[in-house]
Amino acid sequence: MDKVxxxxxxxxxxxxxxxxxxxxxxxxxxxxxxxxxxFVGGAGRLLAAVCNASAVNFSAANRTNVVKRRPPTDNFGVFYEDPK
Structure with a gap:
């Protein structure tokens, strides 16, 4: 199995x-x-609150992530080779 x-x-x-x-x-x-x-975690809840306070409809916005999958133990090194 590959590292990702x-x-x-x-x-x-x-x-x-x-x-x-x-x-x-x-x-x-x-x-x-x-x-x-x-966007249901802490950062998402904060973003939704800021949107609400700013009259931005959070539920009508597109929402995505740069990295689509979460690596085990949050080790983003699985996505690239370190040249060292």
């Missing part, structure tokens, strides 16, 4: 037709992987 073979399945991108804004996170956290829904 044990990645944890995570939630899909949330695409909302007609969205005026897209939020892009680094990668899903453990809560997102558990719930199979993006």
């Amino acid at each position: 073979g044990n990645l944890i399945e995570c939630p899909p991108t949330i695409h909302t037709d007609g969205a005026l804004i897209t939020f892009c996170g680094e990668s899903p956290g453990w809560q997102e992987c558990r719930d199979k829904e993006g």
Whole structure:
């Protein structure tokens, strides 16, 4: 098995037709992987609160992550070779 073979399945991108804004996170956290829904962890709750305070409709926004799967123990080194 290759070194990224044990990645944890995570939630899909949330695409909302007609969205005026897209939020892009680094990668899903453990809560997102558990719930199979993006931006439900602490950072997502904070972002939703900031949107609410700013009159931005968080639920109408597109939501995605740069890294689509979460590596075991959050070791992002599985995605690249260190030249050292």
